[in-house]
Amino acid sequence: MKEAILACRELLALCWRQSAGKLVASVVLKLGAAAALPLSAAGLGALTDAALAGDSSRAAIAGAVTACLVIAAITMAHFAHVFYFELGEVNLLTKERQLIELANGSVGLNHHERPEYADKMQVLRQEVERVGYASMEALLSAASTALSLIITGVLLARLDLLLLMLPLTALPAVYLGGRAQALQAAGREAAAEPTRRARHLFSVATEAGTAKEIRTAGLANELTFRHRTLFESATRVMWAAEVKAARLRILGQLCFAFGYVSAILIVVSAAAAGGPSVGDVILVLSVAALANYQVTAAVALLQDLQRVARVLADVRWLEHLIAPLPAAALPAGERPAAPQRINHGIRLRDVSFAYLQTGPPALEGVDILLPAGSTVAVVGENGAGKSTIVKLLCRFYEPTEGVIEVDGTDLASLSPPEWRRRIAGAFQDFVRFEFIARESVGVGDLPRVGSDDAVLGALRRARSESVLNRLEHGLGTQLGKSYADGAELSRGQWQKLALGRAMMREDPLLLILDEPTADLDAESEHLLFERYAANARRLAETSGTITILVSHRFSTVRMADLILVVVDGRVADSGSHEELMERGGLYADLYGLQQRSYQ
Known part of the structure; x- marks a missing residue:
């Protein structure tokens, strides 16, 4: 319930920033429609009494008032919809834009490595649309339902204070409905991982680019089986949550049903004893029926608001998770400016890095100078740490240990956006x-x-x-x-x-080519890198640009000024092609092996 109240406050604040006038118009019209319905029941009761008493004048007035109230309820609700529909759509666009900014506006990529981030994003992709029109419908309908219940309570109290128990019997239904929604939300969270994996398989199985391999390998049945298994796993979790939630909702509705039947028995018994008029009986029957609808609506609206609250809470969780790096918090005037050119080079001093704090190191003890104006090739087997070096140079991550220096200045002290404006890159993905x-x-x-x-x-x-x-x-x-x-x-x-x-x-000061030609043949790649080498020489003269080339093809990397051989997160060897071939070792072995495979 607390989350739902916080969600209402956040939605109102968001709408106020979008358009205060449309918000006020929506609230006034929606509340007006909500007040008109129970008051029309009172008008219907007065109309009945006047008709039975033969007072045509009073009956005509009561009928006209009742008709006006019904028309007002319908008309005002319609025009309220016009205003809050647009507000809801703008709210949705605002939250989608916020999610884009959170996913891509952070200094680094650390959050992408966390499984809980992936699970939250999976839920948000499915649920974020609830912040749109549906959230405004739920918010304003909840307010109007509350006002309608208050008016209903006043009308019933005029006849018998015991009838006030009817709206109160709605409280268990509302409370238990909230508990039920919390169970469903927990079920969605628990089912997020298998659902995410199942959707990945669905994407793989339905894309044009994967069709050839799936048919060649005969994977259709296997993918279907795995997809079904994952969704059955997710469904079992969700179904268990739905069953528990349904039990709570049924219990809440039974409480209200008891109050509803008791209210009708009270007023009918009093009327039989000569108490309330026939019009009063009609009023109670009408208002009781309206109260039944209101309670059902209130439970459903609370569920909607709690789902909206969950979305907003997940967005806030992301905001706390994706925190800026310490350097980014420095005032702009206190950060060293990115250099206009590199004069000496980029130095990695005893750099180590692990993607997760408790995980194994992806790099360990890397100590190397990348000279200004040089073309540096990074080679090694898959998973050796080649791309990790590139990511650290781009400041997608910060070293766990050690420091990276640009002409003696700590790279971590530079503004990441300013540094990246001096980077150009082509990546495998x-x-x-x-x-x-x-x-x-x-x-x-x-x-x-x-x-x-x-x-x-x-x-x-x-x-x-x-x-x-x-x-x-x-x-x-x-x-x-x-x-x-x-x-x-x-x-x-x-x-x-x-x-x-x-x-x-x-x-650029840094040109990154991280497996950028994986889909080109060897000859095309070689011709392309000859063009790149000429461009790198031009950039070296003007800006001291360092070109970083990551590739598996040794015929291409041999043109580099410096080659780094990365093995298990360490730079096992470095030098020019000629130096590495003369020393023998892993590079010479891999080069010879690849050369023989092309013959």
């Missing part, structure tokens, strides 16, 4: 931006996102301009299956656009 082709590349340097010259130049530097030959409208072509007329590209073509995006910034 690139994004498929379903934008206009110009924008899909241009977002690599937002100030020039609409510049054809800048985009074409970036595509040329990335040796990716050939993609435009397949696009009907060139840079103006809409990309992606999300649009009816969108052009669908192969994975290799999407990757070429991502490479062009990485080339949009013309003077």
Whole structure:
């Protein structure tokens, strides 16, 4: 119940910021409609008494008033809907935008490694829409139901104070309904992990890109079986919660049913003894029926509000989880500015890192200098720690131990956004931006996102301009299956656009190429990196740019000035291609093995 009250306060504050006028109009109209319904029952009772007494004038007035109240209830509720529907939609957009900012606006990526974060996000993806129109419907309906119950209580108290027990018998139903909703929420949380895994399998099984492998390997039945098993697991958890919740709700409704029947018996017995008039009996019957509806609605509304409250509580949980790094909290004037060029290099001093505090180290004791203006290749087996080095250089994570220095300045003391503005990168897990082709590349340097010259130049530097030959409208072509007329590209073509995006910034201090050509053949990759090497030499002269290349193909990395051989989180060896080949060791063995495989 406390969470529901907090949710009401947060929703009202959010609506007030969006449009105070629309909020006030919604509240006035909704409350007016709520007051009109029970008052129309009183009018119906007066109409009955006047008709039985043969007082046509009073009956006409009572009938007119009753009709006006009914019309007012319907009309005011309709116009209230017009106002709060828009407020709800704006609230939803606001919360969705907040979730995007929370997921992507943090300094680092630490929260993405936490399973509880993934579970919360899974629930939020399913439930965040409740913050929209449905939340406003629940909030205003709850307020109007409360007002209607108060008026109902006053009307009943006029006849017999015992009838006040009727609204009170709704309290167990409301309380037990809240407990039931809490059980359901706990069930959804417990079922989040198997549900998330089942949805992943559904996504894998229904995407066009996976269809060939699934058919070749005959995986359809296996994926179906695993999907069914996971959903059955989630369903068992949810069903157990639903059964317990249903028992509580039935118990609450039985309490109200007892009060409802007792109220009718009281007034009918009194009328038979010559007490209340027939109109009073009609009033009680009408109001009791209305009270029954109100209680049912109140229980349902409380459930809705508690689900909304859960969504808002999860968003607050995310806000507390995704805290800024200490350096980001420094005033802008106290942070060293990102350098205009690198003169000496980037030094990793005894750097260690673990993704989870209790997990094994992904890097351990890395101590190496990346000279200014150099092209540095990082090689090693999968999971050796190559991409972890890249992530630390981009400040996606902070070292667990040690320090990273840029020309002697601690990288952790620089503003992360300022540092990243001097980074250009292409990654193996690139994004498929379903934008206009110009924008899909241009977002690599937002100030020039609409510049054809800048985009074409970036595509040329990335040796990716050939993609435009397949696009009907060139840079103006809409990309992606999300649009009816969108052009669908192969994975290799999407990757070429991502490479062009990485080339949009013309003077970065750090150029990251983390397995960016995994979908290209060896010859295309080699030609591409020759272009990159020439570009790296140009950047080295102007900005002292360091180019970091992560690749499994040794024929490509041999052109690097410095090669780091990473094994089990440590830099096992380093040097130029010639130096490493002369020393023998792991690099020479892997290079020779790969060379023989191409022969």
